[in-house]
Amino acid sequence: MLGLGSQIKPHIEKRYSMPWSHPAARMREFIVAMRAIWAAWHDGTKLAFRGDFYTHTLMTPFFNPGPNPHGNPKVFLAAVGERMTEVAGEVADGLLAHGFTTARYMRDVTLPALERGLAKAGRTREGFEISYPAMMVTGANDAEMQAATQAVKAQLAFYASTPAYRPVLDLHGWGDLFPELNRRSKRGEWVEMADLIPDDMLDAFAVTGELEEIPAKVVERYGDMVTRVSFYAPYRLERDRIRQLLDGFRAA
Secondary structure, eight states, X not given: OEEEOOOOXXXXXXXXXXXOOXXXXXXXXXXXXXXXXXXXXXHOOOOOEEOSSOEEOOOOGGGOOOOOTTXXXXXXXEEOSHHHHHHHHHHOSEEXXXXXXXXXXXXXXXXXXXXXXXXXXXXXXXXXXXXXXXXXXXXXXXXXXXXXXXXXXXXXXXXXXXXXXXXXXXXXXXXXXXXXXXXXXXXXXXXXXXXXXXXXXXXXXXXXXXXXTHHHHHHHHHTTTOSXXXXXXXXXXOHHHHHHHHHHHHHO
């Protein structure tokens, strides 16, 4: 499996010191170009890819590893916005949904955009995978639950301060939170930002419950939409409790 994601403009420019361009169009072409390279290795197809962002026309025997004995990896594309989600449906094998995604946003925005991308390529959902990192609030006692709640609220505040993710807030009527969170993020007030996240927003993004309750609640909320779930917990959880959660998911 190969996971790809475009990142957001501030990270591209200020963290990686790279130019920002057209993320969805560029990602689509990147994946198509990559598949052309794989075809040259696997099928002996002459490499002659020319696009708006990438050009690949040289593949000498020295740099050709030949066919992958395991076949080409499945390509999963991370997406939040509608355009990138459409690209995932058009050229990828799976979607890496973002943790800053509610069940409502996935149902009302993500899945319709995915279907548009699939239709554009003449594909169906058959065999296409959706992986979702579900935020979970859990613990063995009140102190652990409170710590988990605060940690998840802090993570939500971090994401909610990002302009690219505001559509998720707007869908639920929380768009007015964005300007203040964004201002505070620029001042480095990461800890204080968590206190601005209301409980109903936490409930929309995160599944909350005792350890033994979590698997069934996750399946109930997302089971008809996703094919894979990962455990997103921005706080420490002991190994034996993680094992208990995994056993619960296997049973669910």
